[in-house]
Amino acid sequence: MANFGLRNLVLINPCELKEEAYYQAMHAKSIVEKSAQNTYHSLDEFLKKNEIDFVIGSTGTPGGSYNLSRIPIKPQELGESIDLNKKIAILFGREGNGLHNEEIDICDIIVSIPADPNYPIMNISHAAAIIFYEIFKNRNEFPVEGLKETTRVEKEYLLKDMENIIKQLDIPEHKEKTGLKSFKNIINRAFITGREVHTLKGILRKILMKFE
Amino acid sequence: MANFGLRNLVLINPCELKEEAYYQAMHAKSIVEKSAQNTYHSLDEFLKKNEIDFVIGSTGTPGGSYNLSRIPIKPQELGESIDLNKKIAILFGREGNGLHNEEIDICDIIVSIPADPNYPIMNISHAAAIIFYEIFKNRNEFPVEGLKETTRVEKEYLLKDMENIIKQLDIPEHKEKTGLKSFKNIINRAFITGREVHTLKGILRKILMKFE
Known part of the structure; x- marks a missing residue:
C-alpha cells in the first residue's frame, strides 16, 4: 500500500x-x-x-464458477478507467478462499489477475501489489520516474543528422532508406532520452565533420 | 513464479x-x-x-543515484518488448539493498517499478510478482511472436564497429566512453533485431571506409 x-x-x-x-x-x-x-x-x-462511491472486488477465480454473469475486468483495465476522485473501496477476501458470493454480489465491479491456469490462486499480498501497481501507474499526480523520453523535435534533428551521413555513403537508395528506417525504429523502441540524443548528436556531428 | x-x-x-x-x-x-x-x-x-541471451536487472532506485548512464525501463515496457524465445535471466538483488553496481553493470537492461517516492523500496516478492505479471500479461494477449532479438555475439560486433568509429573522432576519452555507452544502452533497450544489426553494420562499415 x-x-x-x-x-x-x-x-x-x-x-x-x-x-x-x-x-x-x-x-x-x-x-x-x-x-x-x-x-x-x-x-x-x-x-x-x-459513503463509498465504488466497490471493487478482487477474485482469483476468473470467469467465475460462482457467478457466470460477473465477468471480471483485468487490473490494467481497472487502472485505466478508475476515477480516483471518487471514494473507492477495493475488497480483498480471505487468504485461501477469497470473497464469498454474497460479498461479490455487493461489488460494483470485479477485477481478476490473469495467471497461469495451472496455478491461478495468488498470495493475497501479491494480488494486492499488482492491483495497486496498475492503479498507481495511471495516477498522474505522481511524477513517475524512469525514462525521460526526449521530445519529438529533438529526435527529428537526430534523424536529420543521420540522414545527412547516410546520404554521403554512396550506397543504393533503397539501402539508404532501410538504413534510416532501422535507425529510426531503434531510437523509438529504445525510448531514447534527451541526454542520449545529445550524446549521439555529438558523435554524428563529429562523423560529418570528418567527411568534409 | x-x-x-x-x-x-x-x-x-x-x-x-x-x-x-x-x-x-x-x-x-x-x-x-x-x-x-x-x-x-x-x-x-x-x-x-x-548461455543466457539477455540479462535483466531489477532495481528499486529509479533514475539512478548509482549510475546516471543506466536509465531503467518500466515493467510494462519490458513486458511489451521482451522476446520470450530467447534465454532470459531476470536478476533480483538482496532483500534490503538489491543488486550491487558491478551486478547492474553486467545487465543488458535495467527494469524499475514506478512507486511512491515516499516509499519506493519494495518487498522483493512484490517486485517479482509485478515484473512477472507484466511479462505474463503480454504472453497471453499476443502469441509470443514479437521482436526477434539479435544474438549477443552479433550485438558485440556492432558495438565493436561503433567503437572503431568513435575512436577516430578526436574527442576526449570520457566522451568516447559516454558515446559508446549511450549507443549500447539504446541498442539493448530497443531489443534490436538481427536484421537491424545487419543494416546498421552496413552503415557503420561504410562510414569507416570513408574515414580511410
Whole structure:
C-alpha cells in the first residue's frame, strides 16, 4: 500500500493483530496502526458507515464458477478507467478462499489477475501489489520516474543528422532508406532520452565533420 | 513464479533453505526443490555455465543515484518488448539493498517499478510478482511472436564497429566512453533485431571506409 501511495487500510472482522503484523509492515507500520481505528464487524457495517462511491472486488477465480454473469475486468483495465476522485473501496477476501458470493454480489465491479491456469490462486499480498501497481501507474499526480523520453523535435534533428551521413555513403537508395528506417525504429523502441540524443548528436556531428 | 508460468528459480550464493522456504512456497514447492540443483556460488559462475541471451536487472532506485548512464525501463515496457524465445535471466538483488553496481553493470537492461517516492523500496516478492505479471500479461494477449532479438555475439560486433568509429573522432576519452555507452544502452533497450544489426553494420562499415 505505501509503495503505491495508499493509506487507508480497513479491516473487517479481523483476527487479533500480533507483533508479526507490525514487523512485516516494515516502514509502513503507521498504516497497520491506523487500521485499528478502521475496523468493522462486517462488510455491511463498513459500507453503511462510509459513503463509498465504488466497490471493487478482487477474485482469483476468473470467469467465475460462482457467478457466470460477473465477468471480471483485468487490473490494467481497472487502472485505466478508475476515477480516483471518487471514494473507492477495493475488497480483498480471505487468504485461501477469497470473497464469498454474497460479498461479490455487493461489488460494483470485479477485477481478476490473469495467471497461469495451472496455478491461478495468488498470495493475497501479491494480488494486492499488482492491483495497486496498475492503479498507481495511471495516477498522474505522481511524477513517475524512469525514462525521460526526449521530445519529438529533438529526435527529428537526430534523424536529420543521420540522414545527412547516410546520404554521403554512396550506397543504393533503397539501402539508404532501410538504413534510416532501422535507425529510426531503434531510437523509438529504445525510448531514447534527451541526454542520449545529445550524446549521439555529438558523435554524428563529429562523423560529418570528418567527411568534409 | 508459478502464478505466471515460470519454472526455473536459480539461487546465487544463498543462505540455507529451511522449512519455512518450502512452507511459504505453498503448492509451488517443486520450484524451490529444483532450485537446489540450480545453485551457483557467484553471478559470474552462473553466466559462464549457462548461455543466457539477455540479462535483466531489477532495481528499486529509479533514475539512478548509482549510475546516471543506466536509465531503467518500466515493467510494462519490458513486458511489451521482451522476446520470450530467447534465454532470459531476470536478476533480483538482496532483500534490503538489491543488486550491487558491478551486478547492474553486467545487465543488458535495467527494469524499475514506478512507486511512491515516499516509499519506493519494495518487498522483493512484490517486485517479482509485478515484473512477472507484466511479462505474463503480454504472453497471453499476443502469441509470443514479437521482436526477434539479435544474438549477443552479433550485438558485440556492432558495438565493436561503433567503437572503431568513435575512436577516430578526436574527442576526449570520457566522451568516447559516454558515446559508446549511450549507443549500447539504446541498442539493448530497443531489443534490436538481427536484421537491424545487419543494416546498421552496413552503415557503420561504410562510414569507416570513408574515414580511410
